[in-house]
Amino acid sequence: MRRRLAAAIIAAAALAAAHPLRAEQASPRDLWPQALASARDGDYADAAKKTSDLLTAGHAYGVKTYPVYATAAAGLARESAKATPELSAWAAKAAHDLDPASPSVAFSEADRAAAHGEWGKALPLVAQGFARVFGNYRARTLGHADLLLVVALAIALTTVVFAIALFFRYGRSAAHDFRELLGTRVHGGSVTVLAFAMLFLPLFLWLGPMWLIFYWLAIFFGYAAPAERVVAIVLLLLVALVPIVVDADATGIAGIDSPVMQAAIASNEQSYQPEAMRRLQELLAIVPDNATLHLLLGNLQSFDGMEEQAAQHYRRAIELRKNYAGAHVNLGNLHFLTNEFPAAITEYEQAQADDPKLAIAYYNASVADGETYKFDQQARMLEKARGADPGVIDRLTRNPPPQKIVMYHPPLDEAWAITRELSQRKELASLFGNYAQFAPAASALNPVTLGALASLLLAVVLWLAHRRGGYANACIKCGRTFCHRCKSARESSTYCTQCIHIYLKRDGVSLDTKRKKLEEVTEHHSGMQTRNRVFATFLPGSAQMLEGRTASGAAGMFVFALLVATAIFIGRLAPAIGPVADVAHLIVRIGAVALAVVLWLTMSLPVYRRRVTG
Template sequence: MNPVTRAVLLVCAVLAASPAAASVDEAWLEVQEVLSAPEGRSLQEPSDDLIKEAEEIDVRRMTPYAAALVSWSFANPEAEGSVLETIIAIDPELPASYFLLSSRSWRQGGYFESASTYFKGWMASFRYEVTRRHLLLSIEVWLIIGTTAASLATLLVMMFRTLRRSSHDAMTVGKKIFERGNAVVFGLVLLLLPLFAGLGPAWLAVYLFVCGWVYLAPSQRAVAIAICVVLALMPMLAESWQRSLLREPAVTDRVAVMLDERQLNPSALREFFGLKEDFAGDSTYHLILGELLRMHSAVESAKLEFQAAAVEPFGDARSLVFLGNMALEDGNVQLAIQYYDEAIETNSLTALAYHNRSSAYDLNRRFEQGDVARARARELAGGRSASLGVRGRDPRIRYPTVSSDDVREFVSGLTEEEQLRVGLSAPSWRSARQFLSPISILFWGGGLVGMGLLFIRSRWFPPARECTKCGKVYRLDDEPGESPIYCRQCVSVFLQRDLVPIDQQAAKLAQVRRWDGWSTVVRRVASVIVPGSAQIVQDRTALGVGIALVAWVALAGVIVWVPRFLEVIEPTMPVRPVAVVLVLIFLAAWMRSIIASWQRR
């Protein structure tokens, strides 16, 4: 049998044999008997006894007992509501009790109460350390998926929006170098360069996207560059998320929560106890472990840990106060006074040592010395010393506070190897290597190519224009008479009407109507398939990107987050309201996109 196993068995044996533990266990057994009794006895009295026993050792969260009651309530949905109220009383941070109570209220017609309790359940989900971690990780991957989908959709919209002008300029370059037949071939090669280089369709899409940056408005270019940056970072974020998911919280983090929230967590206690051989000479470790054992009613084991902490050089005076308090609760007043005296010798500013020594002197009928000690305690505490620390079984006794600050002090003194033993690991830069993954290279490499092309073309080869009337793609240097807004034919027909024959005007008007009809259909279809595309094309970039993000994130929530994560993280949570809200958000963004596409340009 290895040392860790022996240590775990020792803790279990002590927990079972401790007289103080028996009182909590007996109260819990009484609760179980009531739940299994066929005659339907009231749960009020045994649950009150359980809570009272926990209060005597200042335990505010009995998570294992609450989880057991949740399992029973989930299996017995028609049971009385007092069980759920008991769960909330013994652990108000456990979200399952709120969700079960919300479902019960809904079935009974208390819709307002059900909604209120449902909201409290969500708040508890972010307070409870287990569901909080899983919820935050699930929200992270949900946002990664939604943002990636929105970015790719916007990329495709911008690519197709500029494809006609990119093709026109590619053919123009070909005509300047070769004759017509060869010019078309060269233009196609230039346009489809990634395919001829054997890079594949993904590279082609990104290449056409970045080639179109020169045709975009400044705000659209900023969005295009941001898309490349976001998509290049996504593999690194996904890998970091995976690491966070697979890495369990360090035992020191769980111990810190137990101390701050006064929570029972036997599994974390056993794991922390299993480190005893590694940190046998660390007084802070013994102090923390002693308080955890005392919280779990393993009083005799706690005494051993406090004694180990007290004998260490430069030990903490609090361990002596703990020992004095335990001796005082056992009725050994003289031994308690001895421990308090040693604590004061170790640290003369320990207010709780004076406070508890005053109670010991009173029990020993040494009232004058008790008054002196009490006055000194108040002086050090700056007021009422009875409010310091946490209460003991005797309300007059106050125990020192051991908190997450002590855990941080313990961790700060660990070597790198010892940190690994408690589950801590140094920040890893391995996720940054994903920046060199094929997907990341595709987007940051494409972004660099796009900025280079934008610089070159802005200086030496200005982009082609698109007529706002008939949609014709033209270049300002092709023929004189063309404007940045209209092609030469539209300038003649609409600005020099008297100089153009009627039949040419009619033909041009028919062409304008055909283009307007075709572009309207494409714009409306795109707005249905890709929410926000109409606003992006109309240069309302911020609005379009916002609509796209909201729509795609909401859709990813309905398809991925709710069924794949929420139902698994908290099985008692009714997820239909969340799905309905996300569907409504998606429909609102989708309708906003469609309405914009039906407005006249």
């Protein structure tokens, strides 16, 4: 009897040692100010101890990273590098320990290294920071948003340049058709003036330059070559989508910092975000009937060692959603961490009944069974967990969490859905971060989208209405315009009548006429070459559009605009790579400018080398 009692006492002591009460741990919000105060006082040993205590408390509470504290420490390391090197060294180490995968910490360290002239150290840190961006949900989302903004700008600029290229290529031909059209109603020299004015009709109607671009794309559509028509259709559709995409993009930029998303990201990444908990509490005071919000608040309170409050919110989540398996799992975790294993197993079993596909419910139950020496039951639960989600369980068995059990985190897609739902509630409009709302139907009712679609429709209608009668054309030699009324349809459609006799038929034409025509042809081609060189100087790809090589020209123009926009706006849009990342911004800017120069050399230099042909 005494041996059994002794064994029971030893087992109880072992369990108590394996799972110390989390209440004995200090709150992270108390430890970091203490560590910072000790460091500022010059007691770096105590500061290091407090930082170690903070990390230990985080392991006990399920916290992996402290991004807010890490960013603050990285900033302190940068600011104090010259005045107090010891403080800077402590802060740099603390920043790395608090969030080893933070992109902002890596970028801040790169800035500090560059300030000391250590570029060999700064460049790898910048590369490391960019690699970390892809592993950080918020940074990745904002980076994607920034990319969409510069792409939208590049599309807009490419469309403008393409419309201008069509004007130079087909403006004279369109003016010829306008003269023929107006000549039946108006007589005298005013016909030419009116025909030219028709090319700029939106400006005379007091409309803006945007409508002039759409107008040109519509009226020149019928004159354009097939490849140009395809590019025009693609660009008009893209321009129509740009305002909608930018609106959705802006909603995402604002929504990523909403209380719900901030809490959901902190929960999923197991990062300590005290501000997220405060903002979520404010939101729950207005929206007390959302089960997911209660579970998220319980998770954040659990990270802060507030077990009783967390349990209350988990129970409230279960009341609001009867079969909420995730809430049962997290409530069972609280029992597990206080060595109440039978109660924990009961909650895990309820979670299994509510959601048989929730693998962590079986996994946590297997861990609890192991703690109570029910090894056969533990093996069965682990096998069921593998059956529910083998990938997750394999990762957990290879790298078990510090707390042994796994917390349930609501999916980020669910958090986005809640954010969109709450943005439509008027009582939340005054609460910061809840105003991000995207309505596709309302977003589509903007002048750019409607104008682009109207331009595309008008272009197709005009093309179908006039393609049988034909369009005016310009002579490829001298540039003179002509239509089916000016010359026989049986003659060449690419030469005017004079050029046909001089260059094709070579019949009896006086030398004086030939000389004048040659001068006209030379002047025409010289003017085109000068025009193309001017455009190529400032806008690589535009000269190719003017020459009729539309696909390569549009692609080159788009890439050039994208690179220039990146160089100009890096660091000026959403803070995807942190509030301070001067070296990273500089490297991106230099890289974008270098690629833009290479593209300019590739596309513009051949234009300069071309000779005038007559």
